[in-house]
Amino acid sequence: xxxxxxxxxxxxxxxxxxxxxxxxxxxxxxxxxxxxxxxxxxxxxxxxxxxxxxxxxxxxxxxxxxxxxxxxxxxxxxxxxxxxxxxxxxxxxxxxxxxxxxxxxxxxxxxxxxxxxxxxxxxxxxxxxxxxxxxxxxxxxxxxxxxxxxxxxxxxxxxxxxxxxxxxxxxxxxxxxxxxxxxxxxxxxxxxxxxxxxxxxxxxxxxxxxxxxxxxxxxxxxxxxxxxxxxxxxxxxxxxxxxxxxxxxxxxxxxxxxxxxxxxxxxxxxxxxxxxxxxxxxxxxxxxxxxxxxxxxxxxxxxxxxxxxxxxxxxxxxxxxxxxxxxxxxxxxxxxxxxxxxxxxxxxxxxxxxxxxxxxxxxxxxxxxxxxxxxxxxxxxxxxxxxxxxxxxxxxxxxxxxxxxxxxxxxxxxxxxxxxxxxxxxxxxxxxxxxxxxxx
Numbered sequence: 001x002x003x004x005x006x007x008x009x010x011x012x013x014x015x016x017x018x019x020x021x022x023x024x025x026x027x028x029x030x031x032x033x034x035x036x037x038x039x040x041x042x043x044x045x046x047x048x049x050x051x052x053x054x055x056x057x058x059x060x061x062x063x064x065x066x067x068x069x070x071x072x073x074x075x076x077x078x079x080x081x082x083x084x085x086x087x088x089x090x091x092x093x094x095x096x097x098x099x100x101x102x103x104x105x106x107x108x109x110x111x112x113x114x115x116x117x118x119x120x121x122x123x124x125x126x127x128x129x130x131x132x133x134x135x136x137x138x139x140x141x142x143x144x145x146x147x148x149x150x151x152x153x154x155x156x157x158x159x160x161x162x163x164x165x166x167x168x169x170x171x172x173x174x175x176x177x178x179x180x181x182x183x184x185x186x187x188x189x190x191x192x193x194x195x196x197x198x199x200x201x202x203x204x205x206x207x208x209x210x211x212x213x214x215x216x217x218x219x220x221x222x223x224x225x226x227x228x229x230x231x232x233x234x235x236x237x238x239x240x241x242x243x244x245x246x247x248x249x250x251x252x253x254x255x256x257x258x259x260x261x262x263x264x265x266x267x268x269x270x271x272x273x274x275x276x277x278x279x280x281x282x283x284x285x286x287x288x289x290x291x292x293x294x295x296x297x298x299x300x301x302x303x304x305x306x307x308x309x310x311x312x313x314x315x316x317x318x319x320x321x322x323x324x325x326x327x328x329x330x331x332x333x334x335x336x337x338x339x340x341x342x343x344x345x346x347x348x349x350x351x352x353x354x355x356x357x358x359x360x361x362x363x364x365x366x367x368x369x370x371x372x373x374x375x376x377x378x379x380x381x382x383x384x385x386x387x388x389x390x391x392x393x394x395x396x397x398x399x400x401x402x403x404x405x406x407x408x409x410x411x412x413x414x415x416x417x418x419x420x421x422x423x424x425x426x427x428x429x430x431x432x433x434x435x436x437x438x439x440x
Contacts, residue, residue: 005102011076019068027060055129066361073369074384081377107362114359127256170196188215207235254351262348269345280334349413357417367428
């Protein structure tokens with residue numbers, strides 16, 4: 001049986017490797033198409049562009065490895081069935097479940113490796129990729145200016161608009177500049193044409209403008225407008241840089257954190273939600289007690305004596321709520337805080353479970369792929385492509401749908417994330433039973 005197990009597993013290596021490589025390249029090409037306009041014209045080096053796609057690979061692998069498992073299982077078992085090798089194994093008394101057992105074990109090991117990968121490699125790669133994209137977005141080279149739009153060269157202080165920008169030569173046509181860098185004066189510059197260049201240090205932007213005029217007003221005499229015509233005017237903008245400033249100090253999102261960090265975030269959010277609930281309860285009790293005259297002022301001061309901090313303050317606040325609108329606003333503010341904390345906890349719990357459910361899909365796809373490939377043994381490549389696409393689409397639609405339901409707190413995060421695996425797993429097990437009844 002060991003020989004049989006090794007033989008079956010050997011049939012999976014080539015299609016699995018091909019599927020991983022092909023799907024990774026396809027998704028990288030998709031990323032290239034999406035990111036091309038954000039990278040071109042930024043003056044980025046080849047190393048930076050390589051890093052963008054290098055840090056995209058872990059996320060791609062986390063998604064496509066279960067896909068590759070299904071492709072490999074469909075291809076290998078369909079070929080074994082087409083060559084009557086499955087029939088020969090069954091004739092020797094080996095059931096289809098026994099043939100698939102080493103594949104399920106291998107898929108379990110792959111899934112376990114993915115859990116480790118998703119918890120250690122993927123969060124850091126996502127964080128570095130997001131940080132790199134933020135840094136690229138902040139990079140302000142001359143080519144990043146967009147024609148026929150007001151470009152904010154220096155935040156809230158200098159704006160530039162040009163009817164045409166030649167990215168190859170950095171030439172400008174029909175230029176308008178609004179210069180508010182000097183708090184004592186405001187200038188508007190019009191020019192027929194111009195050019196742009198950075199200094200060697202890539203820190204200062206130099207504009208050379210031709211055939212235009214400068215309109216200037218001063219803070220001391222706003223009623224006076226000065227108009228100066230020029231044939232050539234050189235402007236230095238020293239607060240613009242063309243360097244890529246890498247910043248790894250930004251806040252990490254839920255997809256950029258390992259499991260233990262997200263669990264800490266969940267606990268913190270639940271503690272905050274409980275605190276808001278306690279505060280709202282104390283306010284409601286105090287306000288109701290005052291309206292009904294149930295507690296004297298002396299008793300009110302003693303009522304929250306077994307608690308402290310926000311709850312005690314909430315009790316005092318509730319005792320002061322006389323106007324209905326004030327009471328409504330206070331409870332409404334608490335309700336918004338409570339909802340926000342619960343949504344935060346749910347969001348992180350969803351991401352935690354996703355790190356387990358997507359790897360578990362490797363096992364589920366084996367359960368689906370084996371009976372389908374054996375039953376339709378003449379399907380060939382068409383079967384592999386068609387079934388793979390159908391299962392991928394349905395599975396990820398179910399996964400995204402579950403995530404949305406969990407975010408809206410209609411389902412618990414655990415149930416929402418495990419539901420697709422449970423559903424597809426039952427379908428796969430049913431397929432095995434049908435194959436067994438057919439002689440498997």
